[in-house]
Amino acid sequence: MSEDRELVARAQAGDRQAFAELYEKYLEPVYRYVARRVGSREEAEDVAGEVFLRALKSLGSYKWQGLPFASWLFRIAHNLVVDRQRQQGRHPVVPLEEASEREGLGVEEQVALQLRLAELKQALSRLTEAQRQAILLRLVAGLSVEEAARAMGKTPGAIKALQHSGLEALRRHAASWDKP
């Protein structure tokens, strides 16, 4: 956390390398977070790119007080995803076409993976917005409980409760999926 703080201060003072380090650190979690919420790899790349461009544009006005950089970045990502979904008039989805997840798999395994991803997509849409956010920030983006709590404006205890209830909802949905 203090490392981020130092990198942000250096980037704000004009150090391009410091911003490059923040980019390398957060590109993957931001991309994963976005990719699980939009419809395709292209959209995920569009939104993730926009997140970092906006972050760069607003870096001068960012202040550390009470909001760590990661939380600030995920708020930008969340707002962009919500805006895009509002424009397109559709609900959150999970992308199905992930080449990296299919590499090295046989045809049967690929079909099974497709089914599993379709199941995840459907399951995610059954969660409440808060549960979905907590699952995505904690499990997909890899934020700590404290970081996710700050990003969502909740307490760490609330995040633990949300990830528990979210996983419980996913389990119930999986059980109904397995029934003939």
Place this chain on the structure above:
Amino acid sequence: MKKKLEDCLNDCLERLAAGRSLEECLAAYPELAGELEPLLRQALPWLRGPSPSPQFRASLRQRLLEAWPAPRRRAWSVRAFLPFRRWAVALSLMLALLLGGVGTAWAASSSVPGDLLYPVKMASEKAKGAMTLTQRGKANLQVRLAGERVREMAALAERGQAQNLEKLQNRLEAHLEKVETSVLKEDVEARDKLRHRLEAEAARYLPRFQKALERLPAARQATPQAHWERAQRRFQRVKESLTDPPPPPPGPRLPPRWRTSPRGGFPSPSPTPTPDY
């Protein structure tokens, strides 16, 4: 009990994210294993998410580098006071008038784009231009302002701020354009004095700009370096335009359309002759 389950679940999720196996996690909480296992199995597919492609990673990095520099935080910047900018300028002008203009004008004279007092400096330069009546005075003022723009570019380069360099470059070129097209070129003595002034301004500020460049990290030199080279070329061009052209070489005179330009560039074609009807 529920609270404990949430804490244990959270602990197991962190272990899984760190690469531990499901069995290891469950072994840590044998009394809750029955409840934890189905929840952790739901979490597993989420822990392995899609990754950005190397192509996307590289292209976004490039876009960010092109979008650099980020707006920097400044304790005293026009941007920070944007809603109050007009008021600030009006207040500064009033203060300048009330206090005889000396203090504020002096403070504004060393300001650069982005500083609070820079608009005061711009207003003051415009006022000086309006109050200068002779052609000689106007040309001298443009030379001095050209030097001032280079000084500001050097100051911005020293601060590592490249975002206003293009604007200053354009202003510099506008000043030099006015010098180049000055009617003083017709008066040999006045033209020579103007050239000496121009050389003095260039000799005073261009080396300072260059020194500022040398102190920058190599990765941040490209943009200011390009501006320095452009500024140097423009000064040189105007200086040449204020210098006597070399005497024409002996030999037969070429038709006008094949004469070389006085700056030694490509021959400039003469206008297409209009046919006689």
